[in-house]
Amino acid sequence: MHNAIPVMYNQGQPLDTVIPKLMKELEASRDHFDEAALEVQRISNRISPEVREQLAKYMDGLRTIAGGTVEFWYALSC
Numbered sequence: 732m733h734n735a736i737p738v739m740y741n742q743g744q745p746l747d748t749v750i751p752k753l754m755k756e757l758e759a760s761r762d763h764f765d766e767a768a769l770e771v772q773r774i775s776n777r778i779s780p781e782v783r784e785q786l787a788k789y790m791d792g793l794r795t796i797a798g799g800t801v802e803f804w805y806a807l808s809c
Contacts (some may be wrong), residue, residue: 757801764797
C-alpha cells in the first residue's frame with residue numbers, strides 16, 4: 732500500500748484520488764479474504780481438530796494483519 736501511493740502519484744494520478752482508490756481496493760481485498768476464510772473453515776471441518784485449531788489461529792492472525800492495514804490507512808486518510 733505505502734509503495735503504491737508514490738507510484739500512482741508519479742503516473743499522474745492526483746493524490747486526493749489515489750488514496751481513496753487504494754482504500755477501496757484494500758477493503759475489497761479484506762472482503763475477499765473473509766470469503767476465502769469461510770471456505771477454508773468449511774473445508775477444514777474434514778480434518779483433525781488439532782489442525783483445524785491451528786488453521787483457525789493462522790487465519791485469525793492474517794485477518795488481524797489485513798484489518799489492521801485497512802484501519803491504519805483509513806485513519807491516515809481522514
